[in-house]
Amino acid sequence: MDEGTGEVLSQAVLAQRIGWCVDLVAGMVSGLLAERWNPADVEVLASGVDASGRKLPSNAWMALRRLGWTVAPPEGVRVNDRIVRMAQEQAGRALRSASWRAGLTSGVLATWPADPRQRTAQEWEQVRKAVPGGEHLPSSMIKSRTRQAARFLAANGRLPVDVFELEGVPRVARMLLLAACDRQQASIERSDTDPARVLLRLQLPTRPDPRAYADxxxxxxxxxxxxxxxxxxxxxxxxLRLTGRQVHADVAYTHAVPKARRTGHSVALGVDWGLNTLLSAGA
Structure with a gap:
């Protein structure tokens, strides 16, 4: 429901208005990634400290602001600061995730095997030494990155310089990371009568190119x-994610659990991340 007019919005109208907001955010994310998708900037962000040696905040949008990496909507479009935060958060997460792939790709390229389809034992030892944490890295990840570089080699007649040339600027997911916002942009509360219901309130544009806060x-x-x-x-x-005319909300929650005791157990449950399955567990 639009709280200003009292109008009940259909699913299509809600998706349209969220889509307008998503487009504003995605445009700023694209601009940030295009400007900062390079080895120097990704290394600066991955270092975890700013130019004065202070530790960068854990929130990506705050880290980008500490570094002075700003972004703005198109000229004439009016958005509040929380919309810009969401763009910086999404771009910052993408840039942070590139650091590990950059190290892996550099190690693979620096120890390129004679036959990319079949490394020798010595070549496996070399690539694992060249990749950060390579001694514990599953072989499938190194093979996958090798195949990606081999396709680039076949298409261009040379190996890529780094992961930034290999992958190119990443595509921008159409989503709103409301976690980067405060109550001036979005809030969520449980229903007093039904704990299975929550009410999400957020500010959305009434037109694709809002010219004033009244929009x-x-x-x-x-x-x-x-x-x-x-x-x-x-x-x-x-x-919030858009799939056609449907809006999906990925909701995170926190709840308390009893503190685990170190002793006195008769049954233990071991859970590990799997490569082919999300989780593997055994009693």
Whole structure:
């Protein structure tokens, strides 16, 4: 429901208005990534400190602001600062994730094997030494990066310089990271009568190119939680994604669990990340 007019919005209209907001954010993310998608800037962000040696904040948008990496909407378009935060958060996460791939790719390129399809034992030892943490890295990851570079070699007649040339500027996901916002842009609260219901309130544009703050209104979106979410859990601001005319809310929550005892157990459960499956567990 549009709180300003009292109008009940259809699913299509809600998706349209969220889509306008997503387009504004995605445009700024694209600009930031195009400007900062290079080895020097990614290394600066991955170092975790700014020019004066101070530790960078854990939030990506705050880290980018500390470094002075700003972005703005198109001329004539008016957005509040929280919209810019979401763009910086999304771009910052993408740039941070590139650091590990850059190290892996550099190690693979620096120890390029005579036959990319079949490394010798000595070549495996070389590449593992060249890749950060390579001694514990699954072979499948090194093979996958090798195949990617081999395709580039076949198409261009040479190996790529680095991961930035190999992958190019990443595509921007159409989403709103509301976790980067505060109550001036979005809020979420549980229903007093039904703990399985929450109310998400957020500001959305009333036109694709808002010219003033008056072109933004508060919209209330009720969300039904699945039964797997405990009634006493603290629900956090979701990420909103668009799939056609449907809006999906990825909701995170926090809940307390009893402190685990070190001794006195008769059964243990071991859980590990899997390569082919998300989780592997055994009693």
């Amino acid at each position: 933004w209104t508060w919209v209330a979106c009720p969300i039904s939680l699945p039964p797997t979410v405990p009634a006493g859990a603290v629900v956090h601001l979701p990420s």
